[in-house]
Amino acid sequence: MIRQRADRGLRRKATCGFALLAGAVLLSSCVSGKDDTSGSADAPAGGSGAETEDSSPLASSVTTSTKLADNLNVDVLSLDRHNEDVVVLSMRATNNAESEIRLSDLFMYPPRAGGQRYTPNGVSLIDTKNMKRHRPLVEKGQEGCLCSDWQGDIDLQSGDSIDFWVAFPSPPEDVTDMVVSTTITPDFPNIPLKTADSADEEITGSPIEEPRILALSSLQDDLDGSSSREESGDETSIMLSSDVLFELNESEVTSEAANALESVASEIDNASGKTVRIDGYTDNSGNDSINVPLSEDRALAVETELEDLVTRSGITFETAGHGSNDPVATNDTEEGRQKNRRVTISFEK
Known part of the structure; x- marks a missing residue:
């Protein structure tokens, strides 16, 4: 299994199971082989209990609007407040097919234009209490979202999983759960919104464009x-x-x-x-x-x-x-x- 850390402007790789340096921030996508049992992919540091491959996700679904159908499973792993302005969603996609699946722009909206990064910017959060849709945060000077950067086509082999994260503007303090909406699955309702054990300062400290919070139609x-x-x-x-x-x-x-x-x-x-x-x-x-x-x-x-x-x-x-x-x-x-x-x-x- 290869764990990939997407640092600002730099992409480094390291095998799973290595000792983490103090203060290291994990902003990652992970591909794990179906026979690998060495541990989970990284989610942003400071989560309220990092998910592992043996732990239960908060919610799961197969795709309903693509030809992949039940060959691609999507899990919601965590939804955490990292400060009063930023929440971070962690998810996982698993290939249940016998052949490889190219993720490409499955989690993007609109579909990727030439030269644009492959990112999960099509995922959004819905605040049903205030009837608002929260779109991913966008880092200044960057295309796509403040989220996992897949960089190129992702060939997900049979049985493999990839973990990814997306940062969003926070809802009001009294909001305790949100709906996770993707371009390829039914909505995931009532996902609990928790407080991260410690804020991921690389995410919260990133300069961002004006947050997009839309009236829910x-x-x-x-x-x-x-x-x-x-x-x-x-x-x-x-x-x-x-x-x-x-x-x-x-x-x-x-x-x-x-x-x-x-x-x-x-x-x-x-x-x-x-x-x-x-x-x-x-x-x-x-x-x-x-x-x-x-x-x-x-x-x-x-x-x-x-x-x-x-x-x-x-x-x-x-x-x-x-x-x-x-x-x-x-x-x-x-x-x-x-x-x-x-x-x-x-x-x-």
């Missing part, structure tokens, strides 16, 4: 998957499946879409906003030269329909096509691609 999906709606602050966004609105690769609204668009028009009539934004999206099939124009044409087609259906005067429509950018689900499954083929209609309540 209310999201509701129809049972048939044809539409969903998101309520955020004073805005309503209604996402309609392109599979309901259009024929394959077409931009002419079908007769079957009438009921859905009439319902949206009624909501716009009853709202107060004067501007309606219509955004078209596709899955990642094809390329931008096809997807962007198609998404633009579909947004314009929906605008034409709504202009006829909305009875309130003074409404301005704004349309845009984004192609396969800004996916709301994985493109690795048909279910995910169906969610990504959509038209979103947004307006003030």
